[in-house]
Each structure stands twice: as structure tokens, then as C-alpha cells.
Amino acid sequence: MASLRSLNRTLRNAQAGAIDPMQVDAPPEENDNNEEDLYEVDIDSFDLDTYANSYIGLARIYRLMYIADHCPRLRSDALRLAISHVITTMNANLYQVLHHKLQQCHGNILADVTGANPVDTGLPVFNAIWVETTTKKSAMILEKLDGDLKNYKSNSIKESIRRGHNEIGDHYVNCGDLIKATKSYSKARDYCTSSSHVISMCLNIIKVGIYLRNWSHVTNYIIKAESTPNYVENPELLTTYSSTLKCMTGLAELAxxxxxxxxxxxxxxxxxxxxxxxxxxxxxxxxxxxxxxxxxxxxxxxxxxxxxxxxxxxxxxxxxxxxxxxxxxxxxxxxxxxxxxxxxxxxxxxxxxxxxxxxxxxxxxxxxxxxxxxxxxxxxxxxxxxxxxxxxx
CATH class of the missing domain: 1.25.40.570 (Serine Threonine Protein Phosphatase 5, Tetratricopeptide repeat)
Structure with a gap:
């Protein structure tokens, strides 16, 4: 079964060239981390629902996928739960990947929402209509966000432009396009008007770098965040960001x-x-x-x-x-x-x-x-x- 790391590699290859080297100092597609150890875990009991609900966003789905990759006993349940969460996003590609994994897990063809398979498998129905609708809706939202950003630029309001780039980055994360998300977040750098804005921009890129397991990129942007003017001298900034940055650093050192x-x-x-x-x-x-x-x-x-x-x-x-x-x-x-x-x-x-x-x-x-x-x-x-x-x- 393909691992989560191989999925990230596929995303990077498919989206190669999306990074503007003038905007991002270290291309995320250069993943310097070694392959994860291949192992399987046999466990008697594990509360997947409680575990998954401790996280939000991609972290929840990726962690369930990791469990599916490493625990045969929990594989089916973890994939089902991941599918139930991915449909709350706009990540149509990941939805299809998860269904394919579940199909491989059970060794049969999953039921299609169009009703092609009359056999009640008890498995989640693959909803081709959802994929098509979500893909179209995603494109429409992106078009609107792009239009809003152009208006902000025509008015030359830095804060609105910065927010516009972040909103596009958030949308790309919700769609699972992490490379383009990094590009969008990095473009906000030129429109930051405070130290807090700069650190927030770095954190957005750091989190996407963690999802991609691009640890050198994560470390670079942690250094940028901690080198932001007034960061060390400002108690409010330290209180807000220090714990997060230290834990992100710890995660990179662990990797x-x-x-x-x-x-x-x-x-x-x-x-x-x-x-x-x-x-x-x-x-x-x-x-x-x-x-x-x-x-x-x-x-x-x-x-x-x-x-x-x-x-x-x-x-x-x-x-x-x-x-x-x-x-x-x-x-x-x-x-x-x-x-x-x-x-x-x-x-x-x-x-x-x-x-x-x-x-x-x-x-x-x-x-x-x-x-x-x-x-x-x-x-x-x-x-x-x-x-x-x-x-x-």
C-alpha cells in the first residue's frame, strides 16, 4: 500500500514548477528526509474517533492515513474515517486516493453513487458527483479570490493584498494543493506591515512544509520567523508565537x-x-x-x-x-x-x-x-x- 510520503511525492511531482524561486527561498519539492521505516503494528484496541477528533484539517486526515498504512487491523476503519473527513474539504484528489486505497484494502470494487453496483458492500459509496461538483466549486472560489486580489492590488491597500494572498493559500490547502499554497503564502511577504504579519506568514509556510515533510524548508522558515525584527524584544510576540515555533523546531529535529x-x-x-x-x-x-x-x-x-x-x-x-x-x-x-x-x-x-x-x-x-x-x-x-x-x- 502506498505510504503518505509517496502521496506527497506524487503531489510535488505533479505540481513541479509551481514555485517561484523569487518568492520561496527553498523549493518544497526538495525533500531531504529519508524514507520512513516500513513496519506494521498489531494493536488490540484503539479509539480512532477520539484520536482523529483531537486534530483539525489535513493533520487529521494524514494521521488517519498513516495509521491505515501501518496497521492492517485498523486499515479499513481508518480509511473510512478519513473519507468522512475529507468530504468536509475540497480535496477531490485525496478523496479519490482514499477510495482507491479502501478498494485495494477490501479487494473489490466499491459501490458507485450512480448505482452501477447493486451489491451492498457496507463500504462508503464513491460519489463521482461530489468529485465533479467539488472540483467546479473549487475553481469558482479560486476565480473569485483571484478577482478580489486584483481589486486589492488596484487599490494598493497592503493589508488587503496580504490577506488576499493568505486566503488563496488557505484555499489551496483546503484543496490539497500544498505547493501552490506555499507559493501564495510566500507572496504575502512583500505586503507584511508588522512583525506579527511576517511571523504569521512564516508559520503558514512552516505548517505546509510539515505536511510535505520538507524539513529543511521548515527549519529555514523557523529561522526567518525567529529573526524577525522586534520578535525577541516584544513580550507579546514571544507569548503568541514562541511555543509554536519551538515545537515546530522540535519536530524538525526529531525528523x-x-x-x-x-x-x-x-x-x-x-x-x-x-x-x-x-x-x-x-x-x-x-x-x-x-x-x-x-x-x-x-x-x-x-x-x-x-x-x-x-x-x-x-x-x-x-x-x-x-x-x-x-x-x-x-x-x-x-x-x-x-x-x-x-x-x-x-x-x-x-x-x-x-x-x-x-x-x-x-x-x-x-x-x-x-x-x-x-x-x-x-x-x-x-x-x-x-x-x-x-x-x-
């Missing part, structure tokens, strides 16, 4: 397997100022930051930077198992820590950003636990350890 840097950035998030469920939730921040810290921090660092971190503690309270695993590690109860982590491993493997890193992170945590356990001793007999009841598995 590059720089786990300690990822942890350091996630730990700077402020719980009260987080509002970006179109990428990740507070629960995700707890998981990403907590596991990266557990894999790379020593016990003193965990105590000072995680457990005593008043803001991050609020994130950790949302993920009891991760929080308790960190506490048990700091208490030198390594076996309990590892058992708790193994209990939640199948669920973590279904996360589209940390899933492919879980085996490495768990290996690092296990190695660190063993080193800490052996530290007080002058020597250790591995044969006796293997026969003992104490386990690092």
Missing part, C-alpha cells in the same frame, strides 16, 4: 534524529500558549518531548529540566504513562520504566512523526538504563544477569 535538540525545544513550550492542533496536540508534545528527553538526558537533567519544569509538567499530566516512565527512571526503577514504555509502544508506533523513531528511542533508553544500573558496580557477570528476574527487555 533529523537529533533527539536531544528535539527534547530541548519541546521542553520550552508553554502549556497556556499552545494552540496548533493542525499539526500536533498537547498530548503529542508530552510524548515527543518526554521520550526524546528520556532517551538523551541523564537522571539529573531529567530531574531539573523535565520533572521540575513547571510548564512542561502540565503537558506530561496528559500522558500518564510517559510521565510515570520518566519518574521511574529517575527513581532508578528501570525495569518498571521499560515495562511501562513497552505497554504503550504499539500506540506510539502509529504516530506519523515519532512512530519511525520509536525503536531507536527505546533502544537508547534501554541502553542508558543498563549503564545506569551497572554504574555502582566494579564488574558484572552478564550470564548471571541473564538468569536473574531483572529484565531490560
Amino acid at each position: 533529523g534524529r537529533k533527539y536531544k535538540l528535539a527534547a530541548q525545544n519541546f521542553l520550552k513550550a508553554n502549556f497556556d500558549n499552545w494552540d496548533s492542533c493542525d499539526v500536533m496536540t498537547p498530548n503529542d508534545i508530552a510524548i515527543y518531548g518526554g521520550l526524546c528527553a528520556l532517551a538523551t538526558f541523564n537522571r539529573l537533567e531529567l530531574q531539573n529540566n523535565v520533572i521540575c519544569n513547571n510548564s512542561f509538567k502540565l503537558f506530561l499530566e496528559l500522558e500518564h504513562e510517559v510521565r510515570e516512565a520518566i519518574f521511574k527512571f529517575c527513581e532508578a526503577k528501570y525495569e518498571v520504566c521499560l515495562k511501562m514504555l513497552n505497554k504503550i509502544k504499539p500506540i506510539l508506533l502509529l504516530d506519523m512523526y515519532i512512530g519511525s523513531h520509536i525503536n531507536q528511542l527505546y533502544s537508547d533508553i534501554r541502553s542508558k538504563a543498563m549503564i545506569q544500573y551497572l554504574c555502582p558496580y566494579d564488574s558484572a557477570d552478564l550470564r548471571k544477569m541473564a538468569l536473574s528476574s531483572y529484565s531490560f527487555a
Whole structure:
């Protein structure tokens, strides 16, 4: 089954040439990320509805697609749910892709809304009329937005022009054309009249870059946002944007397997100022930051930077198992820590950003636990350890 990454690659290839190099400094079609690990997850129970409802927009659909790609038991349900959400957008291409995936999953021809298949499959009906209507409606909306933008330009009102480019970018995201969305968002740069406008423009491009998994592009625009004049000196700007930018940085570092840097950035998030469920939730921040810290921090660092971190503690309270695993590690109860982590491993493997890193992170945590356990001793007999009841598995 084709992965979410292959879908993004197809989108980039189909839309090649859409980026104006004068407007975007690093073309999104240059994806520098390695292929995601191929693995399958077997899980007894998972509340797809609750999970999906934690996210909005493309994040919700892409996460369901990732689950469908990696969990055969949940594949059909995840695709059905993704289809039910994609019809609330104008992404006709993705609607067709999801139906094709569901058809492959069940090995039969899905019912068509025109009534060609009399057999009741119990599967979602492929609505060709919706595809046609949505495609036409999308074109009409784009035509109107383009017309509005031309009027704004004729009146030379910078704020209206900036807003017009953003509205077109939002429309392209809703239609699934992420390359053109990036182009539209970047055009707003010349019409920004405040530091807040510049950072907002960068965030729009960063989020699309995350959807495309173009991490170098994401990093470039994070640097641009944090280099915006008056950003560091302005408490209001820091309060509004700092947590989001730090978490986006953490996500990019996680993708590059720089786990300690990822942890350091996630730990700077402020719980009260987080509002970006179109990428990740507070629960995700707890998981990403907590596991990266557990894999790379020593016990003193965990105590000072995680457990005593008043803001991050609020994130950790949302993920009891991760929080308790960190506490048990700091208490030198390594076996309990590892058992708790193994209990939640199948669920973590279904996360589209940390899933492919879980085996490495768990290996690092296990190695660190063993080193800490052996530290007080002058020597250790591995044969006796293997026969003992104490386990690092």
C-alpha cells in the first residue's frame, strides 16, 4: 500500500514548477528526509474517533492515513474515517486516493453513487458527483479570490493584498494543493506591515512544509520567523508565537534524529500558549518531548529540566504513562520504566512523526538504563544477569 510520503511525492511531482524561486527561498519539492521505516503494528484496541477528533484539517486526515498504512487491523476503519473527513474539504484528489486505497484494502470494487453496483458492500459509496461538483466549486472560489486580489492590488491597500494572498493559500490547502499554497503564502511577504504579519506568514509556510515533510524548508522558515525584527524584544510576540515555533523546531529535529535538540525545544513550550492542533496536540508534545528527553538526558537533567519544569509538567499530566516512565527512571526503577514504555509502544508506533523513531528511542533508553544500573558496580557477570528476574527487555 502506498505510504503518505509517496502521496506527497506524487503531489510535488505533479505540481513541479509551481514555485517561484523569487518568492520561496527553498523549493518544497526538495525533500531531504529519508524514507520512513516500513513496519506494521498489531494493536488490540484503539479509539480512532477520539484520536482523529483531537486534530483539525489535513493533520487529521494524514494521521488517519498513516495509521491505515501501518496497521492492517485498523486499515479499513481508518480509511473510512478519513473519507468522512475529507468530504468536509475540497480535496477531490485525496478523496479519490482514499477510495482507491479502501478498494485495494477490501479487494473489490466499491459501490458507485450512480448505482452501477447493486451489491451492498457496507463500504462508503464513491460519489463521482461530489468529485465533479467539488472540483467546479473549487475553481469558482479560486476565480473569485483571484478577482478580489486584483481589486486589492488596484487599490494598493497592503493589508488587503496580504490577506488576499493568505486566503488563496488557505484555499489551496483546503484543496490539497500544498505547493501552490506555499507559493501564495510566500507572496504575502512583500505586503507584511508588522512583525506579527511576517511571523504569521512564516508559520503558514512552516505548517505546509510539515505536511510535505520538507524539513529543511521548515527549519529555514523557523529561522526567518525567529529573526524577525522586534520578535525577541516584544513580550507579546514571544507569548503568541514562541511555543509554536519551538515545537515546530522540535519536530524538525526529531525528523533529523537529533533527539536531544528535539527534547530541548519541546521542553520550552508553554502549556497556556499552545494552540496548533493542525499539526500536533498537547498530548503529542508530552510524548515527543518526554521520550526524546528520556532517551538523551541523564537522571539529573531529567530531574531539573523535565520533572521540575513547571510548564512542561502540565503537558506530561496528559500522558500518564510517559510521565510515570520518566519518574521511574529517575527513581532508578528501570525495569518498571521499560515495562511501562513497552505497554504503550504499539500506540506510539502509529504516530506519523515519532512512530519511525520509536525503536531507536527505546533502544537508547534501554541502553542508558543498563549503564545506569551497572554504574555502582566494579564488574558484572552478564550470564548471571541473564538468569536473574531483572529484565531490560
